[in-house]
Amino acid sequence: MNEVSDQPRRERNVPPIPAMQVPASRRQTSEPHPPEPVLRTENLTIQYGRFAAVKNVTMEVSARRVTAIIGPSGCGKSTLLRAMNRMNDFVTGASVEGRLFYCGEDIYRAGFDPVELRLRIGMVFQKPNPFPKSIFKNVAWGPAINGFRGSIEELVEQALRQAALWDEVKDKLHDSAYALSGGQQQRLCIARAIAMQPDVLLMDEPCSALDPIATARIEDLIDQLKSQYTVVLVTHNMQQAARVSDRTAFMYMGELIEVGDTAVIFTMPGEQRTQDYITGRFG
């Protein structure tokens, strides 16, 4: 009989149990060979007047990965995102301390051209904001005014295909962008950003104004885009962060509490505050 053996049925060689409390230091849980960081902050502090919205944040954003930034309202996540392509320059009273590197270059150093930076780092906002023009012109406008040489038709088609919108609009390219649904408008805005052939896409709650079906399409799109682009996503939707991101950063009251692989953050976060937030205990 198989069940009778002279040896114990199985050997268990249980290793020493790791301590229950993960060290309080901010963990940078990562892949064995993470890609080079495209963006890196060093002790970054951003103030609106005397109020510090982002406090001493040091983190890296890896190339061709989706990094989600989560945290309760007012934690500084959108401020941090906007700092990555210097959109905060337009906010009166905003000031920046520390450093923020894009491909090794400090984007806040004197003489750095923010316009050039925004060509490399595109942004998609919470509410779709197409131009009051045709679908075609929404995508073609940016490359055209920036001296694009080549077939603008091909560029528009490629961008719309990458944004998973081409099949829905190919027969009405010269209709108003306002005729599109909310989800289509948001994908058009993503196509508009892609048409500039950026390295990085910053997305500030891109699905918050969309229904679940449109949200699912944008999430699928983000998953496809990461093969070519680095994506930084701010979201209030934790399930969305868990679904689409490779790495997750949790911010609270301006501080970066924890950043790590998304699978780890959502199963075994190192910090109690992260645990409390993701399980809805606060925030």
Added chain:
Amino acid sequence: MTAHFVDLLDDLRRRSLRMASLVEDMLHESCEALLEANAGLARRILERDRDVDTEEVAVEAEVIRLLALYQPVGFDLRLLCTVLKVNNDLERIADCAVNVAERARHLDARALTSLYKDLEQMGPIVKNMLRNAVKAFGEASVDDAQRVFHDEDAVDALYGQIIRRVVADAPASPALVAAFLDALSVAKNLERIADHATNIAEDVVYLCTGKIVRHHSNA
């Protein structure tokens, strides 16, 4: 909504612990039935097994419901996964306790003096393992889980010893072959209960630390 979910989690955990307590009682009584050759006790254990089966299905359904409706993460997710796995182990332990009780109805262990002594030793260790595993689960205590791992070696050693005795002694006592097989079956079921208790302890380690220590030697 979150407070409501926390209450539901607490209820589920308490329910799982009540089931664990029931299974602990079954194991205790099956060992008593074995040592006392108590047929009445054995019948009662069979009846309790039906309660455990019903409860196992109810707990599993509740875990699935909470996973579907609340999509928990972090500790809450680990707790639900642990409850689901512990639930399965508890049901299997109850089945093993039933097997021991059924054998107890026929087995005259006193006819097998040396084997009887080994079984007498094995029962309390296995009961202690289950007690510590349930305590570890109830209190989310890695220390109690560690005690379970340490005891498993003693159970395995006794089980191996019983097998060697049967192999050595049975050929010389053909009239007692049935008794030897009954004793072997009891030992096997006690050893399986020890394995399930160890599974529970491993799940508690996962609950507390997020580390999966199962099959670690093969990793």
